[in-house]
Amino acid sequence: MDPILKSSTTSTSTGSASKRAGTESSQGAMKKKKLKVNSLDASPWQPSPPSLLHFVSPSSSPPTITTSSSSTISLDSKKIAFLDLDGTLIHTTYGASDYLDEWRWFNDNVLVELRRLLAEDFLLVLVSNQAGLRLDAHQQTRMSQRRSAWKIKIESIAEEIPDIPFQLFAAIEYDHYRKPMLGTFDYYSQLLQAEDFHVDLPNSFFVGDMAGRPNRIGFGKPQGDEDRKWAANLGLKFHTPEAFFGSGENERLPPLSGFRPRDLKPGPLFTPTSTPLIPSPLPSCEVVLFVGEIGIGKSHFHRSFFEDEGYVQVSQNDGLSLEQCVSSVKNLVAEGKRIVVDNTNRSREIRAVYVAIAKKHSVPIRCFYFNLPSSLAKHNNIYRLYPSAQGDHVSREEIASFKTAGLQVPVGIEEGWSEEVKSIGWVGWIGEEDSEEKRRWEGWMS
Known part of the structure; x- marks a missing residue:
């Protein structure tokens, strides 16, 4: 009973x-x-x-x-x-x-x-x-x-x-x-x-x-x-x-479903590899445009590869409006700076504005497309709820708005890029390998 x-x-x-x-x-x-x-x-x-x-x-x-x-x-x-x-x-x-x-x-x-x-x-x-x-x-x-x-x-x-x-x-x-x-x-x-x-x-x-x-x-x-x-x-x-x-005997349980980074097989960092990620020698002025979903790892990528090379980050994550980002890029290009535009840049119309700025000043502009699964973006966004994590957690409403508008995949040099679009194929843990932060990021978030 x-x-x-x-x-x-x-x-x-x-x-x-x-x-x-x-x-x-x-x-x-x-x-x-x-x-x-x-x-x-x-x-x-x-x-x-x-x-x-x-x-x-x-x-x-x-x-x-x-x-x-x-x-x-x-x-x-x-x-x-x-x-x-x-x-x-x-x-x-x-x-x-x-x-x-x-x-x-x-x-x-x-x-x-x-x-x-x-x-x-x-x-x-x-x-x-x-x-x-x-x-x-x-x-x-x-x-x-x-x-x-x-x-x-x-x-x-x-x-x-x-x-x-x-x-x-x-x-x-x-x-x-x-x-x-x-x-x-x-x-x-x-x-x-x-x-x-x-x-x-x-x-x-x-x-x-x-x-x-x-x-x-x-x-x-x-x-x-x-x-x-x-x-x-x-x-x-x-x-x-x-x-x-x-x-007292555990039942046979099915495999856990969902996404966690440790189950992914790392691929190449970027393709094509015919040109380097960071030019050598460094150009005195350049615009690098990131394209990708909210939370996919764009800012992390900038910190890992571009920040120490003197590239100035321009991002709506810093509270700037799209118009302010465009204005900032105009000023930085006029000053001869190296710039990373770290936004979703989801439409050809938005990207064309930055291409026009670069062309006007005769400086190179490259495009990096973060060709990664949406499940990684969702995972990263939830991970940012941890107080120690870098980056801002984005509300479900903001993500839903982005999904509704969609993302237009950047195409080759016909959009005006100085070289073929680089496809970023894997953003794993870029940092201290043996760390509690890495182990936590690799685990389940939902």
């Missing part, structure tokens, strides 16, 4: 059909339980970034971020059992009210396993995506009520297991805290390091239901794979809840 459903708020609707993601209706009588928000001795909700909710059960001791620590201290490692919430530790019932109010344990083995993990010196950390708790500007009151109800649910879980300390992190926006991105792990690691601990990754693991199983349906669509990708990004062992809280 299924475990009895718990309720953290009083139902506001009767007779409505309940909807539970991925589960059947609970058997037996439903247990109603009301928990006041202030029933716990002290607030378990910790200060955290605006888009991340952080809960520490009363039986846990929350670490605090400090600004001073000795670099000579050897950090002790902690084994962490990372766990997803909904569909992994608990099942939540939707439809009985407007809020996420009723829940039950995933199965009868959950509490047994959690206590076993504690006995084996694991810390329990829940990592959950909860974008449904965003405070939408158009539904501020309703969403605030939903978030409050959700917090009461979490507190009711903690009250149910006072002997099992845990922490929970909930990402409520589509930013770098959301799985499979690693912002939440970074934040938790920072908390641990402030207390002179670090995560023992080889001996830690993650349990989650979002494993890319095509036969699983949740919320009316095929189940996602963000839990499994999050574990893969960290190099953690991964288990489904059915395996971890059930048979």
